[in-house]
Amino acid sequence: MANLLYFGRLADVTGKTFDTVSLPNGVNTIASLRTWLDQKFGIENVFQAPEIRAAVDNEFVDNDRVLNGNEEIAFMPPVGGG
Amino acid sequence: MIVVAETPIDAGASLSAFQVDAHGAGGIVSFSGVVRDVAKTNDVSTLFLQAYSPMTENGIQAAVDEANTRWPLTAIHVKHRTGEMAPGDTIVFVATASAHRRAAFEAADFLMDYLKTKAVFWKKETTTEGNRWIEPRAEDYLDSARWDETKET
Numbered sequence: 001m002a003n004l005l006y007f008g009r010l011a012d013v014t015g016k017t018f019d020t021v022s023l024p025n026g027v028n029t030i031a032s033l034r035t036w037l038d039q040k041f042g043i044e045n046v047f048q049a050p051e052i053r054a055a056v057d058n059e060f061v062d063n064d065r066v067l068n069g070n071e072e073i074a075f076m077p078p079v080g081g082g
Numbered sequence: 083m084i085v086v087a088e089t090p091i092d093a094g095a096s097l098s099a100f101q102v103d104a105h106g107a108g109g110i111v112s113f114s115g116v117v118r119d120v121a122k123t124n125d126v127s128t129l130f131l132q133a134y135s136p137m138t139e140n141g142i143q144a145a146v147d148e149a150n151t152r153w154p155l156t157a158i159h160v161k162h163r164t165g166e167m168a169p170g171d172t173i174v175f176v177a178t179a180s181a182h183r184r185a186a187f188e189a190a191d192f193l194m195d196y197l198k199t200k201a202v203f204w205k206k207e208t209t210t211e212g213n214r215w216i217e218p219r220a221e222d223y224l225d226s227a228r229w230d231e232t233k234e235t
Contacts, residue, residue: 007134008204009215058137074134080218081131081162081203082115082174082194 008077023069031063088165091172104157104179111186112177119169130206138202145196153185195226
């Protein structure tokens with residue numbers, strides 16, 4: 001199972017801060033996961049938006065990162081503290 | 083020392099503790115960021131800070147390491163709040179120490195620019211008009227980019 005984390009405003013869009021899911025067949029990269037999440041939540045270009053970064057097991061990754069379905073995958077809107 | 087926690091930050095006590103760690107330095111700079119009481123248009127009632135451990139701490143550690151390579155520093159403390167805060171609460175405390183003032187000033191400025199635009203935090207403001215997630219402003223990114231230009235000097 002994959003643990004998905006939705007940070008910042010993504011929690012407002014999805015109505016939750018995390019999901020534990022079994023990735024469907026064909027969802028095996030960050031890019032395909034972004035597309036699937038937009039479809040799953042019935043939203044357009046939210047997870048696929050370029051400003052939303054992804055991290056797998058605490059490391060930032062690119063869209064072509066391959067997933068085995070057992071990772072912690074975080075989706076992160078633009079960050080900033082202070 | 084890096085602390086990311088819901089525990090309130092006492093800036094005065096934090097500076098006193100830093101002065102012990104920085105004993106012997108010729109220059110100490112500290113910066114405290116405080117939750118302001120007025121947003122762009124409405125009064126702020128609370129500010130909520132979300133972090134993602136350990137990415138948040140790892141990123142701050144990398145920024146501290148970079149500060150140490152760029153300036154001859156003898157001590158650095160970074161404290162950052164998470165959770166719910168009220169106007170007047172200290173959200174961040176950064177202190178740097180060096181033999182001379184310039185390095186301490188610049189390193190504190192560099193670390194604050196990192197924290198404002200690159201540190202893994204998300205901020206939600208609650209005002210009289212409702213909730214709003216706050217993302218860095220264009221000026222914040224410009225401030226942060228100054229350090230990219232001077233990296234090789």
